[in-house]
Amino acid sequence: MITKLARKKTKIIETKVGKIQGYIDKDISIFKGIPYTEPPIGELRLNTPVLKTYWDGVLEAIKFGPVAPQPPPFTSYFPPPPQSEADCLTLNIWTPKIDDKKRPVMFWIHGGSHIYGSGQIYGNNLARRGDVVMVSINYRLGALGNLYFPDQPANLLQLDQVTALKWVNANIEFFGGDPDNLTVFGESAGATSICTLMAMPQAKGLFKRAIIQSAAPTPKDFNLSDRKLTTEWMLKELKLKPWDLEEFRKLSSEKIIKAMIKVQKKGIVKNINIDFRPWVDGEIVPQHPIKAVNEGYAKEIELIIGTNLNEWKFWRAFEPNFQDMDLSKLTTRLQYSGVEEKEIHQIIDTYKKSLEENDPTSTPRDIFDMYMTDSRFRIPSIKFAEAQSKHQKDTYMYLFTWKTPFEDGKYGALHALEIAFVFHTFVDDHLWIFPKRTEETVSLSEKMMDYWTSFAKTSNPNHDGVFHWPRYNIEKRETLIFNTNIEVIEDPLGKEREMWNKMRQWSEF
Secondary structure, X not given: OOOOOOOEEOOOEEOOOOEEEOEEEOXXXXXXXXXXXXXXXXXXXXXXXXXXXXXXXXXXXXXXXXXXXXXXXXXXXXXXOOEOOOOOOEEEEEEOOOOOOOEEEEEEEOOOOOOOOOOOOOOHHHHHHHOOEEEEEOOXXXXXXXXXXXXXXXXXXXXXXHHHHHXXXXXXXXXXXXXXXXXXXXXXXXXXXHHHHOOOHHHOOOOOEEEEEOOOOOOOOEOHHHHHHHHHHHHHHOOOXXXXXXXXXXXXXXXXXXXXXXXXXXXHHHOOOOOOOOEOOOOOOOOOHHHHHHOOOOOOOEEEEEEEOOHHHHHHHHOOOOOOOOHHHHHHHHHXXXXXXXXXXXXXXXXXXXXXXXXXXXXXXXXXXXXXXHHHHHHHHHHHHHHHHOOOOOEEEEEEOOOXXXXXXXXXXXXXXXXXXXXXXXXXXXXXXXXXXXXXXXXXXXXXXXXXXXXXXHOOOOOOOOOOOOOOOOOOOEEEEEOOOOEEEEOOOHHHHHHXXXXXXXXXX
């Protein structure tokens, strides 16, 4: 009979909230599933998170905690992890050594449209290569994280992140980290969360730097009216009276998630914006993050921000007939996306010319993908970099252009593809957002990890042996291109950016 070898345990650590013991994987000490708040159930459902108090005994931190309640994975690429509302607010730590060296801390906030995802990542490689302490977190999601109720705390998933940051600030020194040298980094919804943290009074002083991957707020985001409408639809689907928080707290999380799925489907059919993103509530989030940053509210935060070249091709996986789009359907889709009729011709003409410079066989679907990539990701990120660079000289911009060969390359440099390179996690063969381990991918990954960790250490991503990454400014707009060959390009896709500067939706910013 073959038995699995027992993991070597770390020494017992005495933190400010209790004793913790993790395990050692090669040279990395790992602590998983550490609760940072009291369970968000009962009266604490849809309420301000309460920092975890002292526990008795030794917490065995050897496995990830359950994820926050969420819908089933939307593709077979993601196996469904265990869920639990009561035990979901946990964090995980990877450290090269438990000592008093005070290493830089890198605090990861996961993506997933504020509906999916968790902090279940593989942090070993980044912690080892950069000699940093890695932290990842779970936070409340969807209808259990961001509904609107009058006279109740708002933006709870953001407050979860603030609470986790407070826990780390108070305790990370016991794991070899420096609480005064903390970088938050995240992708997609995690990136939007970081933009929001930069505009939140409660997050002031909790981190020094930010790395924002593949998302930033748009002018249409952060509307209270959207959150009210989402909550009204949710309560109606659950057959509850308007704003009946007391009865909402009595429902099972399973019933709430099922209602959320139905409401989202109805919203898509009726073209109604049903989502669970942060919003401007006047207190927790006093104003739109773009305005806050533009006014210098986060001037002390050093910043890396960027996107992938073909973000929107991620969603091709959910449209089997994505290629069946002619110019007529393209026009309809643009109108459905909220584009004014007078702007449609300019959009199509601009992207058509841009695509034909590199690929004469481009299709209307390719135009739509470029438009959606820019409207949701690249242009908001550029606007955020513009706003911050006015006040913070250590602002850097990147564009990730390495394209996956998966399924004959039809996905390009899609959304979330860069995550594997940041964490150096590859698979046996190319699979959608999961790249294959090759000399090429490993080399690019090592360079990205070195840029990220150098920035976390010194506020400067540059170091010996790498291509120089200039600071970003609106005069040159120098942008680092992450591909097999790393280079710097001034104002990449500049004609498209100039077109967006004239678009109505950005005029007030």
